[in-house]
Amino acid sequence: MRHIDVYRNSDLIAGLLGRIRRQVDPARTYRIMEVCGGHTHAFHRFGLPDLLPSNVELIHGPGCPVCVLPRGRIDQGLAMAEEPGVILTAFGDMMRVPGTLGSPLRARASGRDVRAVYSPIDALRLAEANPDRRVVFFAIGFETTAPATALTVLLARRKRVENVSVFCNHVRIVPALEALLAPPGAGLDGMIGPGHVSTVIGSLAYEFIPRDHGIPVVVSGFEPLDLLQAVLLLIERINEGRADLVNAYRRAVPDGGNAAALAAMDRVFEERDSFEWRGLGRIPWSALRLREEFADLDAERWFPPPDAGDGAPDDSPCGRVLRGLMRPTSCPLFGGECSPEHPIGALMVSSEGACAAYHAYRRGEPAAT
Template sequence: MRERAVVRPTPPDAPGTAAAWVALIRRKVEEAGRPVRLMEFCGTHTMAIARSGLRGLLRGAVELVSGPGCPVCVTADGEIDRMLAYCDVPGAIVATYGDLLRVPGSRSSLARRRAEGADVRMVYSALDALELARENPDRPVIFLAVGFETTAPAAALAVQAAREEGLGNFFVHSAHKRTPAAMRALLEAGDLRLDGILCPGHVSAVLGAEAFAFLPAEYGVPAAVAGFEPLDILLAVDHLVDAALGLRPPDLWNGYARWVRPGGNRKAQALLEAVFRPCEASWRGLGLLPDSGFRLREEFAEFDAAIRFPAAVEEARGRPGCRCGDVLRGLLSPAECPLFGTGCRPDRPVGPCMVSSEGACAAWYRYGPGEEGTA
């Protein structure tokens, strides 16, 4: 049985405003005499922190570091290049999410291939891609499935529906990633000091907060699941600060209990188990990690685009100066990349962290590092 997360009720004398929570957190850190370093593993948290200015409000007391929480950003160049090869399949419709269109591979991008004549379409869900297959029975529809445990169940549902309907022209390239594996890899690398981890709320809603119980149990790193409003994040930060400063034992706290239920979403988990199996996957910045990806099970191999349309792809080329991998590992801030804001901007991105709506570089470029943010 997995360890359950602690649900701490908000005390009646707790601060009622973000400013009061910030003041409380800063006072605790100042009394302890050392700053606290926390990492968020969710691109939505990254954007929420930047948009609300929390990084600037806590500067000097709590350092908020962005980790590999953006699924488009962690998709390696070699994977992107493999996806681009599907554009050469005769008659193919290549469908994927909007963020992925402009992410550069080592030689091109989906947006560029579309401009050159490939039929590349943006969809909002795997079920939209399935509908394209129904509407175009004489053409292969290849869905590029990118995401964490949050979007993978919808892809699984689409594959099941394709089999039930006998759709022989629907295929999925699964680049889905498993979040806990990346957390383990980051901690075991040993080149990053962290006092706590802000766990992804959406992933926790699927897996259950218990999926991250290994953080305090095996690594002694306190963890907190948080929602996405400034107060949600500040309550989680306060809990992690208490643990980091020895005011409470390191534990796993579920601060998003209004959506994250004990055990998570059982139906979504059942879909993942039925359609996918764990596999080795390549992460930008982290390399090949065992059991960190989702691959279609053998009984669904007929829908596996990589099997149906094998292609030889040249070894991916690096991008001189791009430090996306180090940003994703929390080893440097976006502003410390030599290309940030000059050679790499949203209108001409070099790396994926500047493209995605959940990318750390995009957040810093849009909202700044947070010197004068207000929650």
């Protein structure tokens, strides 16, 4: 833990907070988006928002893969669990996320064979151990988790395992950010670039943001010092009117990304021409599916969906929260109709969901817009 504790040093944190307070111009507001749901949780877990000047406004972004998944895809995955002999596997994060007809946990309680796994490799192992069953892995996540799915597909092919398949819901962060920043945009002054996904795609993937949208981006880690440093670097840049890209998470993020992971993804996946996002609508080239060569390992070809997606635009409060247009605590459903016990949207259950973070760590705060 020593390697983490240095990033939690109270004196250094107090020093950074002092510098932030001195830099902040009281005459203006600073709208800073943390794209990644992990950052939202880290900010709240360490109690940092209280310590920032009140005109520094943190706005959470769409970087929670479970939250942006439309309910139709969850229904589709659960329909696969209804098929004879199927074991549906998913990350623990997915287990309580509601589709229109209930969550994977509820499907399990009703007798479907639904199991939480820690890695797609576990799904492959399960398939090898149960040759008479068909194992489906409900793959979700940005480029963070996609390489592990890709490697599992390659391993399944090499081992000639035929009773495993991937229900691919992997999405790409850059098209989502492009959609978010496209006019009218979310009125942002700066952006904390995601940490984990950047370890795969590299920080240079965000060069278009300062260039095309004129706001600075700081790629950050998840510890208090990381987050406060990112806030300070952004405030300095916003004050100077300087829009550039900073990689402040070099201990994990190479500028050019992880070549081996990107190669594995490229070998296995191709881009879908369009994909439905909860709250953001259909975004072109924003998701991945298995290449034709791996069709025999593609759950969507094992069990073709009855209909293509749920085309209706999502005007639920979840969508407004995901686009940074509404704070979780301003949602009329927050904490009442929608709570972790009875979630209406994934934002309230996922460990990366903004509403879950606000509910867990800051329920009592007054609603603000």
